[in-house]
Amino acid sequence: xxxxxxxxxxxxxxxxxxxxxxxxxxxxxxxxxxxxxxxxxxxxxxxxxxxxxxxxxxxxxxxxxxxxxxxxxxxxxxxxxxxxxxxxxxxxxxxxxxxxxxxxxxxxxxxxxxxxxxxxxxxxxxxxxxxxxxxxxxxxxxxxxxxxxxxxxxxxxxxxxxxxxxxxxxxxxxxxxxxxxxxxxxxxxxxxxxxxxxx
Amino acid sequence: xxxxxxxxxxxxxxxxxxxxxxxxxxxxxxxxxxxxxxxxxxxxxxxxxxxxxxxxxxxxxxxxxxxxxxxxxxx
Numbered sequence: 018x019x020x021x022x023x024x025x026x027x028x029x030x031x032x033x034x035x036x037x038x039x040x041x042x043x044x045x046x047x048x049x050x051x052x053x054x055x056x057x058x059x060x061x062x063x064x065x066x067x068x069x070x071x072x073x074x075x076x077x078x079x080x081x082x083x084x085x086x087x088x089x090x091x092x093x094x095x096x097x098x099x100x101x102x103x104x105x106x107x108x109x110x111x112x113x114x115x116x117x118x119x120x121x122x123x124x125x126x127x128x129x130x131x132x133x134x135x136x137x138x139x140x141x142x143x144x145x146x147x148x149x150x151x152x153x154x155x156x157x158x159x160x161x162x163x164x165x166x167x168x169x170x171x172x173x174x175x176x177x178x179x180x181x182x183x184x185x186x187x188x189x190x191x192x193x194x195x196x197x198x199x200x201x202x203x204x205x206x207x208x209x210x211x212x213x214x215x216x
Numbered sequence: 217x218x219x220x221x222x223x224x225x226x227x228x229x230x231x232x233x234x235x236x237x238x239x240x241x242x243x244x245x246x247x248x249x250x251x252x253x254x255x256x257x258x259x260x261x262x263x264x265x266x267x268x269x270x271x272x273x274x275x276x277x278x279x280x281x282x283x284x285x286x287x288x289x290x291x
Contacts, residue, residue, distance in 0.1 A: 040288065040291065042285055042288055042289065045285065046281070046285060049281055049284060050281075053276055053280075053281070054273035054274060054275055054276075055271070055273050057273070057274050057275070057276040058271040058272050058273045058274040059268055059269065059271050061274055062271045067276075070276070071276050071277055071280050074276055074280055075280050075283060075284055078284050082287075082288060082291070097261055097262070097265045100265050100269060101264070101265070104264075104268055105232065108232060128243075130243060130246050130247075131230070131261070133246055133254060133257075134246070134254055134258045134261055135258070136258050136259075136265075140258075141265070144262060144266060148266070151266060152270070155267075166267065167267065167270070169231070169233070170231065170264060170268060171267065171268065171271060173231075175233075195224050195228075198224070198227040199224060201263050202227065202259065202260070205259075205263050205266060206259065
């Protein structure tokens with residue numbers, strides 16, 4: 018989500034969230050207008066249909082209404098909070114549909130602990146400044162690995178589902194995903210710590 | 217708290233995809249205020265956010281906005 022430092026006079030997403038905690042309708046309208054396109058795009062990808070995605074989009078903002086004060090107090094990024102809540106709710110919905118294959122996933126729902134580890138707004142702003150570079154970096158992964166990672170993160174597919182798609186054992190897919198996540202972690206960390214974005 | 221054995225699992229935890237025993241351990245560290253785990257999870261959340269938002273944007277039906285604001289008015 019393109020969260021840039023707020024131009025003068027424009028409230029930051031975190032300021033909007035604090036106002037939503039006080040039932041400010043204008044703040045909710047603004048937050049929704051700013052983030053709904055990206056969140057909706059993400060939800061359509063996870064859920065595969067617009068109608069379900071619209072329902073979860075609404076549920077996400079309703080959830081944020083309830084959690085606004087908690088998130089504001091934690092001082093974390095509203096953009097990341099929205100993305101994590103949306104994704105969590107979408108996966109809950111997907112998992113409520115009976116699927117084949119064994120899963121060993123841990124969580125099935127919304128966990129308020131996510132608000133304990135929200136990155137700060139400044140970190141997200143820095144990431145957004147370097148997003149194009151980070152996309153190029155992600156492109157350095159071999160195609161099959163990048164696609165598996167994207168399916169895992171963007172569609173919430175399990176390693177069993179990915180394994181069936183690529184005709185590999187689930188354990189190998191899992192090892193590949195862990196390696197890709199490690200690659201991502203290392204590269205994002207390196208880019209974020211670089212002293213200038215002009216690289 | 218020694219958390220090095222959890223290094224590979226923070227993104228999986230944020231994604232809700234960690235094995236139950238690993239997830240429980242990370243949750244326990246988080247609940248106990250483990251500085252290392254909180255910091256690593258913060259980075260992991262940023263990484264997950266980055267990949268999650270690589271998708272093209274799309275405009276939802278305007279009725280969703282109207283319904284949301286109507287719900288907020290009722291509260």
